[in-house]
Amino acid sequence: MFPLNATLAEPQHFSLAEKLLLVVLVAASATAFWLRFRVVLRKILQSKIDAGFHLFPIGKRLWDFLWEVAFQAKVIRQRPLPGLAHAFVFWGFCAFVLVTLNHFASGLGFGFLDPASRFGRFYFDFAAVFALACAVGIFGLFVRRFLVRPKWLGEKLSYQSGFIAFLIFLLMVTYLASYFVADADPATRLLWWVHTLAILIFLAIIPHTKHLHLVLSPATVFLSRGGFSQIPPLAGDEDFGLIAGTDLTRLVSLQAFSCVECGRCTEHCPASNTGKLLNPKEIILGLRGYLNDLGPASEDSLLGKYNSQDAPFQCTTCGACEFQCPVGIEHLPILIGLRRGAVNTGAWQDDYGSKLFLALERGSNAHGLPASERDKFIEKAALPIFDGTQEFCLWLGCMGGYDPKGREIIADFARVMNFLGASYGVLRKEKCCGDPVRRLGNDLVFQQLAEANLEALAQAKTKKIISICPHCVRTIQEDWKEYGTPPAVEHHSEFLARHADKLPRPTSIAAVNSESFVSGHDFSRAENAANSSGALAPAAMSGKLEKIVYHDPCYLGRYRNVYKQPRTVIKSAGHLVEAPRSHARSFCCGAGGGLVFLGEETGERVGQVRAAELVSTGATTIATACPFCNGIFRDALADKVEAAPHLLDIVQLIARELPERGQYKR
Ligand code: SF4
Ligand code: SF4
Numbered sequence: 001m002f003p004l005n006a007t008l009a010e011p012q013h014f015s016l017a018e019k020l021l022l023v024v025l026v027a028a029s030a031t032a033f034w035l036r037f038r039v040v041l042r043k044i045l046q047s048k049i050d051a052g053f054h055l056f057p058i059g060k061r062l063w064d065f066l067w068e069v070a071f072q073a074k075v076i077r078q079r080p081l082p083g084l085a086h087a088f089v090f091w092g093f094c095a096f097v098l099v100t101l102n103h104f105a106s107g108l109g110f111g112f113l114d115p116a117s118r119f120g121r122f123y124f125d126f127a128a129v130f131a132l133a134c135a136v137g138i139f140g141l142f143v144r145r146f147l148v149r150p151k152w153l154g155e156k157l158s159y160q161s162g163f164i165a166f167l168i169f170l171l172m173v174t175y176l177a178s179y180f181v182a183d184a185d186p187a188t189r190l191l192w193w194v195h196t197l198a199i200l201i202f203l204a205i206i207p208h209t210k211h212l213h214l215v216l217s218p219a220t221v222f223l224s225r226g227g228f229s230q231i232p233p234l235a236g237d238e239d240f241g242l243i244a245g246t247d248l249t250r251l252v253s254l255q256a257f258s259c260v261e262c263g264r265c266t267e268h269c270p271a272s273n274t275g276k277l278l279n280p281k282e283i284i285l286g287l288r289g290y291l292n293d294l295g296p297a298s299e300d301s302l303l304g305k306y307n308s309q310d311a312p313f314q315c316t317t318c319g320a321c322e323f324q325c326p327v328g329i330e331h332l333p334i335l336i337g338l339r340r341g342a343v344n345t346g347a348w349q350d351d352y353g354s355k356l357f358l359a360l361e362r363g364s365n366a367h368g369l370p371a372s373e374r375d376k377f378i379e380k381a382a383l384p385i386f387d388g389t390q391e392f393c394l395w396l397g398c399m400g401g402y403d404p405k406g407r408e409i410i411a412d413f414a415r416v417m418n419f420l421g422a423s424y425g426v427l428r429k430e431k432c433c434g435d436p437v438r439r440l441g442n443d444l445v446f447q448q449l450a451e452a453n454l455e456a457l458a459q460a461k462t463k464k465i466i467s468i469c470p471h472c473v474r475t476i477q478e479d480w481k482e483y484g485t486p487p488a489v490e491h492h493s494e495f496l497a498r499h500a501d502k503l504p505r506p507t508s509i510a511a512v513n514s515e516s517f518v519s520g521h522d523f524s525r526a527e528n529a530a531n532s533s534g535a536l537a538p539a540a541m542s543g544k545l546e547k548i549v550y551h552d553p554c555y556l557g558r559y560r561n562v563y564k565q566p567r568t569v570i571k572s573a574g575h576l577v578e579a580p581r582s583h584a585r586s587f588c589c590g591a592g593g594g595l596v597f598l599g600e601e602t603g604e605r606v607g608q609v610r611a612a613e614l615v616s617t618g619a620t621t622i623a624t625a626c627p628f629c630n631g632i633f634r635d636a637l638a639d640k641v642e643a644a645p646h647l648l649d650i651v652q653l654i655a656r657e658l659p660e661r662g663q664y665k666r
Contacts, residue, residue, distance in 0.1 A: 241340025
């Protein structure tokens with residue numbers, strides 16, 4: 001690629017006039033940088049201190065920093081090609097730190113890296129490899145942004161981005177070109193000055209553009225709240241959430257200035273994808289606009305001119321935005337903070353919302369049904385009462401205790417637990433875990449529910465909770481911590497996967513291999529066995545293994561990182577097929593964030609979009625692991641899909657193989 005034995009050429013001597021010019025240009029560039037950067041820094045530091053923020057333990061922070069910033073792993077994993085292109089640019093910049101310091105030092109006569117020395121030559125060549133990768137990377141990103149133009153980047157062409165890409169390309173090309181000229185060649189001096197000007201212009205414009213993320217995002221990633229979708233506690237009685245500039249915290253302001261406007265959050269947002277007002281990228285840019293125009297001392301509302309009040313209430317809290325963001329922006333604390341502000345000031349008026357809040361303030365469940373309904377179900381399903389001696393407290397939740405389909409799932413889970421010999425019981429009195437009010441921003445009602453439940457569980461001497469609902473699991477494990485120490489809690493998929501070798505299986509699968517589960521790889525073997533044995537098991541439909549598509553619930557996948565366990569359960573019941581969007585990229589069902597209890601959605605229904613996607617796999621059964629997803633798909637399939645697939649919770653795939661049929665009938 002380079003002429004053999006070539007070394008980087010450098011001008012040998014700089015006149016006094018050149019040195020003076022260099023000093024003036026560096027000073028001008030640094031001043032232009034600082035004048036804007038100090039404004040940003042001041043706005044961040046003038047913002048409120050974050051309640052409940054701890055720097056320690058530092059180990060996880062360092063690891064996240066290495067993983068996300070140094071290795072660029074998140075960017076690459078989520079979008080491999082553009083991610084790699086971006087990583088090459090980033091790594092190129094890192095490799096160039098030493099080269100650039102030497103560049104300016106040599107202009108002033110203090111160069112410390114000699115291209116003729118062994119180390120100098122090694123390092124310049126090392127940087128040249130990165131320069132080449134960086135030039136290719138930035139060219140690729142330019143093509144993507146200006147020619148391919150994914151719609152998530154927005155309608156407007158960003159000439160700023162084009163100019164920055166040009167400067168980076170110029171930096172790399174002038175560096176590489178220096179390998180093809182001699183020290184004494186006048187072209188060497190020209191290349192040196194063009195390279196210098198490109199660096200100084202680049203430095204000057206960084207804080208004036210979205211490329212400020214180059215400086216801020218390492219800090220944003222390092223200073224995360226320490227976990228996915230961490231809702232910070234309110235800072236005392238005077239804190240009502242995000243209402244005005246004075247409520248913006250340092251982390252929120254830092255994050256608002258860090259956004260690189262890549263649109264990944266919007267690309268994966270179920271609300272944005274179904275024609276709603278909510279656009280997570282615009283929420284962040286709205287806050288940035290507010291900070292730029294009014295600053296963190298302003299008493300003006302954060303909603304209105306800068307962000308619509310309706311948008312945060314269209315959020316399902318699925319977390320796809322926060323999960324995708326490459327610069328560590330935490331959307332959920334912001335969205336829920338805005339909801340808190342609107343709910344606590346009474347600015348949000350919604351009939352369904354008011355009804356829900358009242359039901360949970362006065363009663364025990366989000367459906368607004370009398371608690372006696374739950375008692376009747378417990379009796380009918382013959383569920384044992386938890387007395388402190390059993391291993392598990394089986395948490396019913398609002399869906400398991402009051403919703404007809406949720407009750408069926410609980411009854412089936414109880415049968416499977418009986419089959420496995422697990423000891424469990426249900427609380428005599430149980431209130432909603434508080435998930436919908438927590439996510440809708442009603443802290444007062446959430447506190448009441450969390451405290452009442454914590455007390456009931458402590459009185460019952462509960463050590464372990466098990467639940468069919470990922471929303472309950474998350475809320476009990478993480479959100480209740482604000483008001484006490486919750487017992488250990490797990491989702492039924494985790495329990496079932498742990499007992500996978502004892503689960504009853506369809507004859508078709510057991511015939512193939514009683515030791516290992518059927519994977520896509522050995523599907524045809526299992527199918528043949530099913531056919532040849534004339535399997536009559538319910539899962540073997542028309543002599544074939546049942547094709548089951550699994551929908552990853554957001555609160556089990558992204559929130560809890562549980563992906564394998566439900567799949568293990570499904571593979572013991574049939575042939576697992578994957579949806580086009582699965583695992584961490586799963587598309588929400590639309591129920592979360594309390595939305596399932598609010599009125600009709602605007603635009604397309606999220607649940608219908610997802611249900612259609614699941615149906616498109618050709619599966620004969622849709623398996624869920626969340627009663628909310630189940631409820632949403634039940635409606636979506638009934639509404640729109642002819643010859644709809646079966647819809648079952650993962651535990652129902654197991655329960656139907658049990659020798660005894662369930663006693664519970666609605
Ligand atoms: S949490 Fe989900 S619905 Fe809410 S803004 Fe983010 S991606 Fe959209
Ligand atoms: S918030 Fe994050 S994901 Fe969304 S546009 Fe900004 S940088 Fe990209």
